[in-house]
Amino acid sequence: MPGARAKGPFPALALPDLEGATRSLAEAWARGDALILIGHRDCKTTRQTLPYLDRIHRRRAPGREARLVLQDDVETARGLVKDLGLEVPVRLEGDPYPLAAALELVAVPTLFLVGADGKIARTSEGFWRADLEAFAERLGVTRPLFVPEDMAPEFRPG
Numbered sequence: 001m002p003g004a005r006a007k008g009p010f011p012a013l014a015l016p017d018l019e020g021a022t023r024s025l026a027e028a029w030a031r032g033d034a035l036i037l038i039g040h041r042d043c044k045t046t047r048q049t050l051p052y053l054d055r056i057h058r059r060r061a062p063g064r065e066a067r068l069v070l071q072d073d074v075e076t077a078r079g080l081v082k083d084l085g086l087e088v089p090v091r092l093e094g095d096p097y098p099l100a101a102a103l104e105l106v107a108v109p110t111l112f113l114v115g116a117d118g119k120i121a122r123t124s125e126g127f128w129r130a131d132l133e134a135f136a137e138r139l140g141v142t143r144p145l146f147v148p149e150d151m152a153p154e155f156r157p158g
Contacts, residue, residue: 004110005044005103033052036067038069038111042070069092077090125157
């Protein structure tokens with residue numbers, strides 16, 4: 001089964017944040033590389049991946065960004081952010097899911113590394129520990145991203 005689009009420009013769609021302001025996703029890569037995760041609350045693999053996305057967000061180098069695009073309503077998304085203590089900026093994508101359609105998503109979570117040129121540099125579906133470490137390195141996060149206490153698997157499908 002083919003996966004999400006792995007190259008070409010990342011759609012610079014404008015999506016609402018948790019406060020209702022509409023913001024372009026292009027803001028994320030305006031100054032450098034960006035990591036964008038698309039997922040939803042009810043996906044266990046998304047929930048497992050989000051603390052590491054947030055860790056990358058908190059430890060990223062200046063000019064690098066991370067974004068979370070949730071396919072949930074605002075109240076559900078706020079609850080998830082609160083439950084997991086997330087600080088990563090959130091955008092909401094509602095039905096008919098224009099971003100997912102443009103990217104040909106087949107699973108969540110799907111992560112996209114987007115270069116400063118707005119083009120997709122790398123894609124990862126599900127939870128891949130090695131991919132998260134590579135994304136973290138690209139965003140200037142010093143190792144280690146994972147610690148033994150995390151007990152994170154090498155892989156978990158989305």
